[in-house]
Amino acid sequence: MSDFAADRLLLFGATGDLSRRKLLPSLCALDADGLLPENLAIIGTARSEINDAEFRNMAREALEEFLPADRRGSMATFLNRLSYQQLDASTIEGFDALAQKVADAGRSGEEGGLAIFLSTAPSLFGPTIAGLQHAGLTGDRVRMCLEKPLGTDLATSAEINDAVAAAFPEERIFRIDHYLGKETVQNLLALRFANILFEPIWNSNVIEHVQITVAETVGLEGRVAFYDDAGALRDMVQNHMLQLLALVAMEPPTSFDATAVRDEKVKVLRALRPAKAAETVTGQYRAGAVEGKAVPGYDEELGKPSDTETFTAIKAHVDNWRWKGVPFYLRTGKRLPKRVTEILVQFRCVPHSIFEGTGAGLRPNKLLIGIQPEEDITLSLMAKVPGLDQDGVRLREVPLKISMPDAFAERQRRIAYERLLLDLIKGDQTLFVRRDEVEAQWQWIDSIRAEWEANGVTPKTYTSGTWGPSAAIALTERDGVTWHE
Ligand code: BG6
Secondary structure, three states, X not given: OOOOOOOEEEEEOOOOHHHHHHHHHHHHHHXXXXXXXXXXXXXXXXXXXOOHHHHHHHHHHHHHHHOOHHHOOOHHHHHHOEEEEEOOOOOOOOHHHHHHHHHHHOOOOOOOOEEEEEOOOHHHHHHHHHHHHHOOOOOOOEEEEEOOOOOOOHHHHHHHXXXXXXXXXXXXXXXXXXXXXXXHHHHHHHHHHOOOOOHHHOOOOOEEEEEEEEEOOOOOOOOHHHXXXXXXXXXXHHHHHHHHHHHHHXXXXXXXXXXXHHHHHHHHHHXXXXXXXXXXXXXXXXXXXXXXXXXXXXHHHHOOOOOOOOEEEEEEOEOOOOOOOOOEEEEEEOOOOOOEEEEEEEEOOOOOOOOOOOOOOOOOOEEEEEEEOOOEEEEEEEEEOOOOOOOOOOEEEEEEEEEHHHHOOOOOOOOHHHHHHHHHHHOOOOOOEOHHXXXXXXXXXXXXXXXXXXXXXXXXXXXXXXXXXXXHHHHHHOOOOOOOO
């Protein structure tokens, strides 16, 4: 943890979608709860030719649209923290004026610190860093936070990482994966390592397979150019899903500390076996109905045919002692029947059934961890059906269920970015992705893309509102496994 709290936050891409939907609302919500440093000034910058007052107006509209009224606190106080400097980050010229604005925004009079958040096209990362260096905005008391996409493969990601590393040491680089800001994702660590029950059985002796599903109902959402160059594998698997997998599969870290946690995650990511084309499925949605509403196909939304996958399912393997022979089935897609992110841990059958031959209906246990929209944990246990058992014992699966919102009803549910922005301001890297993790993630993704290319894999179509192409069902059924729905 670097030892200063930032007193200024500089937001690149301040008028963009992420800023309006997530960053400004998260900052305002933190402010309403008194969690921002009192002297924190927020400087927005982007290409738009607007002044401070217009930026505050834009921010007010964004807060009204994206933050519930009961979380806004005194908006006027929050808006007062904001100022704006127009900048074309592709040229060096405007950076001196930006540096001046940042210096003027310092309110404390003491030596403060600067946190910079880059939420712009990655093509601007290099020029932005060069501009910041030129203007003296990369000193010891400056942190750099990067929003995805960090490249499109290992080589381009390394280029970005090199450009940033030329100006900032790794201890001051904060790479966002917003899934790590989600409460239920962090709760995976508590579930695994704050309870004695699970760890002794968390291995191939007792676990048969793991499923990770990140299903979305949305389609392109106006992000046409970006998404068509990315696809589901790069947009969702490379980052969010591999982080979930790493948290499920990692060894216990020695402490809840940035180095210890990230050391263990990277070992898992490096142990991923390059997937074969036959262990992957890709799909692209066609017109259909999602949640009762007719929606167009991907090609119609895009306005041209495309080979980009909007769905992928992968049978992944973690090649180490703990996970030998345990498949991790991953699946993600747009325009699926419902929005759900969940992890299913399927345990093995008991080694010997005393109910054998009685038709009792014994089934193996499973643990379902709901990340969103439901935040709950359900352990399915076998229980005896009450009765006199004249025809033999009957068993039935019953859920032991914890709903996190009910268990912690008095606690505020927060936007993932609230936690991440606060950690950035304070300098805690535990929930940010280290360079070696990102690169191990890309290495695995590149191996899959190379397989797709070598085997001429193109996405199969699926009707919007269904669970992807039928090949995704076959992928698990071949192993006698059914996706959890
Ligand atoms: C983003 C992807 O990283 O995550 C989007 O670029 C996706 O395509 C989003 O919709 C999903 O995030 P969440 O928090 O809604 O699950």
